[in-house]
Amino acid sequence: MTTTQAPAATARRRRTPRTWVKNGGLTALAFALPMILIFTVFSWGPIVRSVVMSFQKTNLLQPAEFVGFDNFIAVLNDPLLGTAVLNTLYFAALALVMGFPIPILMAVLMSEVRRGKGIYSALAYLPVVVPPVVAVLLWKVFYDASPNGVLNTVLGWVGIGPQPWLQSQAQAMPSLVIEATWAAAGGSIIIYLAALLAVPPELYDAAEVDGASIWRKAWHVTLPQLRGVIFVMLILQILATAQIFLEPFLFTGGGPVNSTTTVLLLIYRYAFQNSLGGNYGMATALSVMLAIFLALLSWIYFRLTARWSTS
Amino acid sequence: MSIGRRTAAVGATLAASAMLVTACSSDGDPDTTPTSGGSAEAASGTIELRVATFPPGADEAAYEAFATQEAQFEEANPDIDVIGVEYEWTGPTFAVQLAGGSLPDVFTVPFTDSKTLLENGQLMDVTAEVDALGYSDRFNPIILDGVTDADGNIFGFPRQAYAMGLHYNRDLFEAAGLDPDNPPATWDEVREAAKAIADTTGKAGYSQMAINNTGGWQLTAQTVSRGGRTQVDNGDGTYTSSISNAGTKATLEFLHDVKWEDNAFGAKVDLDWGTINQEFAAGNLGMFTSGSDVYTALVRDFGMDPDQYGLTVMPLEGDDPGTLGGGDIAVVSPTVDESTKAAAVKWIDWYYMQKLMNEDAAKADAQALADSGQAVGTPVLPVLSRELYDESQQWIAEFVNVPQEQMTPFTENIWDQTPVGEPKGKTQEIYALLDPVVQAVLTDESADIDALLTQADQDAQALLDQ
Known part of the structure; x- marks a missing residue:
């Protein structure tokens, strides 16, 4: 049959x-x-x-007790929540300023390279291949605050004194963002490079005939053609930075003085840091709140950008 | 595609799915997984007992010594098969490991956490076993109190206690022109020595733990050494926070001055128990405070050269100063069955307790450790009586291989210091709350210490009132 x-x-x-x-x-x-x-x-x-x-009180061993919205109320009353939200926004803003334009710029420059394009792509992607924990531990060595630390030695060559990096309330967060940008840029560059291949070469030919410089071609041809990809990458970056955990957890544990305590790190602390029974209720309550917030943000973002996006 | 081939493909896929489901579910069934905390009786009738050994990073010799002891125990108890499991106490993962069944059947927990754990039902009740072994009246009552609930039930065997001490690097002392046999006896002398070390060697003269709750732990210890207390036990199950006291303030001022005036603290202000040991063992740090028993870990886990090590008591000042004590307790997982519990108690008695009170056991233990190059003779405090402790030190004298002469400033003076227990109310939560206070002083030269203490006091009281 x-x-x-x-x-x-x-x-x-x-x-x-x-x-x-x-x-x-x-x-x-x-x-x-x-x-x-x-x-x-x-x-x-x-x-x-x-x-x-998120509606229970439990230590995973004894029977869970239903507590209604108590966990949500406790989270909203925690003074550290405001700090964590502000820190997360700060990280997101810094990551946007540092981490968003760099991959686009790098991809545009790399697409203009005539020879050895593969080598540049490989070099750009290399940090993504390094396991995140290894990368953070490596950067922790770079960020050694003593005068003979790696970065401080380099700064010394150009006459800048040793910086405290992770040991300072003011510098800890920017230090985290630098590493996060380094670690993530490769993936974005590859995506932008792929998108650039899809740009019809006739557009560049036409621009060249009109006498456009490389920057004018990038501004008037490349960026508009990448619009759809840029919008998707932007929302992905916002979602990723809102859930930043690895860097503050491994670099600073949220310190000094909670200056790098992010929302996800706060969730971790609720569940584990003071644990011995763990406040899993508060941890899951904040997780649910964060998930709802991010879902709403994504929906609003796509509604706003739908008519601009080419995809 | 014919129906026959399609049926075969569907069948194969369903079979693969069934195997997946089986693979996922088998680990969770305690009856088929002896190691996950249910029945541990193997087919041959022997009981498989999973016991904690050493933290990750312990050297091979430590495992050799353990293997010797394991063989001795199994020879005496042929019905028990001991399985050593790498283990390190970590509060963050404890509850999840317990719920997931991945904890050993026998493990140790610090005094700090024992009260909370037993109140949460996370430790096995061993009252009958402690009574049957005749230990109930022999333990130091202050120590036993830490593992006893409101109804008098006992949840573990205190196996080792320590007092806080000041650890110092003898080589750095010599390099700075200081006498390593005459370590600092006051906090002012500590500061002077720290400055001398930093100025001469460029290394950190004095440093202190500040993250993962250890900042609060050490701040509390130094508060006690300056006559302060961070908490008052009201005796009715309630506690009053007293963080804003002269001892805590003096400690923070000391840290501020070492860091900002003397520039002797070093660049790292994010150290915890493990990383400060690492810094000290690597010769990057002149002095720090920690439990008196840390020598074993420094040499075994962090590769420190024993010749560099020096230990003295905490400097005391102010009214009613003392030395913060601590230690750990051998406990049984609350999820094991009766036969495993009985085997677990046998192991605890044999491995942890007998060497404290039985000459043959003490010698056998010391010999096994010494033969494999493990530390014997690290200064601790007695969990039983002082007399028994002194006697046990005589039994093992021939096996002692730690440089005890470098620890005499501690061993000769510790008995004059008053031992003080850790605060009982919300201990870890309040330690966590004090971490940022220590960090603030170490990262902000103009930190307002009074304001920090007032705020911490309010926050701690709010926690205690919950």
Whole structure:
């Protein structure tokens, strides 16, 4: 028996469970099943569990107690929440200023290179290949605040005195952003480079005929053509920076004096730092609030940019 | 594609899914996974007992010594199969490891956390076992109090206690023209020595832990050494915060002056227990305060040269000063069954307790450690009686391999100091709250110490009132 059927006839027929099976629905389901199971166990399950836990008081060992919105109220009354939100916004703003234009600029410059493009791409992508924890530990060595620390030695060559880097309330956050930018730029550069390949060469040819310089070509041809990708990358960056955890956790633990305590680090602290029973309720309550906020932000962003985006 | 081949493909996919589900679920079933905290009885009738060994980073010799002791224990208890598990106490992961069944059956926890853990139901009740072994009346009552709940139930075996001490690097002392056999005895002398070391060697003269709750821990310890207390026990289960006191203020002023006036603190203000040990063992630090038993870790886990090590008591000043004590307790996971619990108690008694009171056990333990180059003779405080402790030191005298003569400023004076327990109310939370206070003084030259203390006092009281 074969399954060959006229497409037009299939489209007209009413869909019933029987036709669904006949059309290979069962096969599709069987192939999707492992993924559905994995998502259920490792993604959706924990998400649902977190939402439930945000209304409970539990230490994971004794029976959980339902406490209504108490966890949410406790989080909103925590004086550290304001600090964490401001720090996260500060990180996001710095990351936007430092981390957003650099990959675009690098990609545009690299796309103009005639020879050895592959080498530049590889060099740009190299930091992404370094495991994040290793990268942070490496930068921790660079940020050694003593006069013979790596970066301080380099600064010494140009007559600048040793900087405290991570040991200072003012410099800790910018130090984190520098490393985060270094670590993430490679991935963005590759995406922008790929998008640049899709720009029709005729546009550049036309611009050249009109006598446009490299900067005018970048401004009037490249950037408008990259608009869609830029919008997506921007929202991805905002979402990523709002959830920044690795750098403050590994570099500073949120210090000095909570100057690098971010929202996600605060969630971690609720759950683990003072643990011995852990305030998992407050941790999940803040997680739920953050998730709702980011979902709303993404929706508003796409509504606002929908008409500008080419995609 | 024919139906037959499609059916085969669907069947294969479903089989793969079934295997996936089976693989995911088997670990969570305590009846089929003896190591996850359920029944630990193996098919042969022996009980598999997972016991804590050393923190990550311990050298191979430590494991060799453990293997020797494990073999001795299994010979005496053929029905128990001991499995050593790498273990380090970390508050952040404890509750999750416990809930997930990945903790060993026997492990140790610090005094600091024992009260909270037992109140949370996270430790096994071992009252009957402690009574049966005859230990109830032999433990130092102050120490036993830390593992006893309101109803008098006991939740662990105190196995080692320490007093806070001032650790110093003898080589750096000599390099700075200081006498390593005559270490500082007052906080002013500590400051002078720190400045001399920093000025002469360029290394940090004195440093202090400041993150991961250790900042609050050390601030509390130094407050006590200056006659202050950060908390008052009202005796009715409530506590009053007294962080804003003269001892704490003097400690913060001391830190400020070492850092900003003498420039002797070094560049790193983000050290904790592990990283300050690392700095000290690497010869980058002149002095720091920590538990008197840290020598073992410094040499075993951080590779310190024993010749450089020196230890003295905490300088005392002010009215009613004391030395903050601490230690750890051998406990049993609350998730094990009765037979594993019995095996666990046997192990604790054999591995941790007998060497404190039985000459043969003490000698066998010391020999196993000494034969594999592990530290024997690190200064600790008695968890049983002082007399028994002194006697046990005589038993193992021939095996002592730590440079005890470099620790005499501590061992000769510690008995004159009054031991003071850690604050009992919300201990770790308040330590965490004090971390930023220490950090503020070390990162802001013009930090307002009075304002910091007033705020910390209010925040701590709010925690205690919860």
